[in-house]
Amino acid sequence: MKIVACYSNKGGVGKTATSANLAHALAGAGHRTLLCDLDPQGASGFYFRVKPSRRLDDESFFRDQKRFTDAIRGSDYEGLDILPANMSFRDFDVFLSRMKNARSRLKKALKAAGGAYDMVVLDCPPNISMLSENVFRASDAVIVPVIPTTLSERTFEQLLEFFRDKKLDPKKVMAFFSMAQSSKSLHNETMARMRETHRRRFLDVTVPFAADVEKMGTHRAPVATFAQARPAAKAYDKLWREILARL
Numbered sequence: 001m002k003i004v005a006c007y008s009n010k011g012g013v014g015k016t017a018t019s020a021n022l023a024h025a026l027a028g029a030g031h032r033t034l035l036c037d038l039d040p041q042g043a044s045g046f047y048f049r050v051k052p053s054r055r056l057d058d059e060s061f062f063r064d065q066k067r068f069t070d071a072i073r074g075s076d077y078e079g080l081d082i083l084p085a086n087m088s089f090r091d092f093d094v095f096l097s098r099m100k101n102a103r104s105r106l107k108k109a110l111k112a113a114g115g116a117y118d119m120v121v122l123d124c125p126p127n128i129s130m131l132s133e134n135v136f137r138a139s140d141a142v143i144v145p146v147i148p149t150t151l152s153e154r155t156f157e158q159l160l161e162f163f164r165d166k167k168l169d170p171k172k173v174m175a176f177f178s179m180a181q182s183s184k185s186l187h188n189e190t191m192a193r194m195r196e197t198h199r200r201r202f203l204d205v206t207v208p209f210a211a212d213v214e215k216m217g218t219h220r221a222p223v224a225t226f227a228q229a230r231p232a233a234k235a236y237d238k239l240w241r242e243i244l245a246r247l
Contacts, residue, residue, distance in 0.1 A: 006018045009158060019123035021239075025224065033118065038135070040089040050073045056083075110138060144174070145176060148187040181209045
């Protein structure tokens with residue numbers, strides 16, 4: 001089982017769209033996949049028309065394997081299951097701070113409950129916290145969408161600094177440009193500069209700014225299900241292939 005986290009310490013960069021499309025693409029390629037939503041907003045579950053289990057709270061997530069597995073829901077797509085979030089997940093950090101071996105609790109929970117899957121995709125909340133440190137330690141890859149702007153560049157640098165400070169493996173970080181607009185000179189200049197500075201961290205794929213991605217909320221479905229031939233769907237298809245090639 002491989003664990004892939006979709007993470008950014010900046011909100012609004014396409015993290016949940018990446019999680020949903022990546023999980024759908026992996027399942028479509030024959031990999032038994034679990035999409036685990038760790039963000040209490042529950043947007044991943046919304047995209048797949050899956051309601052959260054109110055019985056799964058922060059404590060049972062880490063300590064009760066049966067409740068964890070009972071909360072997993074099937075999706076409309078073969079090979080893809082969803083563990084939807086609920087608002088109690090907002091207390092993950094508080095709960096983890098009280099636990100022994102807190103930095104490894106997420107990995108233990110996922111390994112115990114996710115043995116039936118080839119791939120686990122984590123949709124993570126946008127902050128740097130004890131939960132995110134758990135995510136970084138548990139994951140085989142940390143996929144980071146980066147909008148090519150100054151603030152996104154700054155938060156990406158902060159993430160790499162956090163990895164250095166905590167002695168985490170920087171090879172796990174696989175960034176890509178998200179919501180990019182080739183018509184904007186700032187985007188083009190930022191992408192060129194960041195690829196030069198962090199050439200080993202960035203994937204080749206670029207996901208464009210596209211109305212099709214925004215329409216996921218209307219269709220409540222991944223892009224490939226309603227706009228398969230469009231640039232965004234093709235970019236997400238390339239994304240999962242690059243990730244697996246690196247893994």
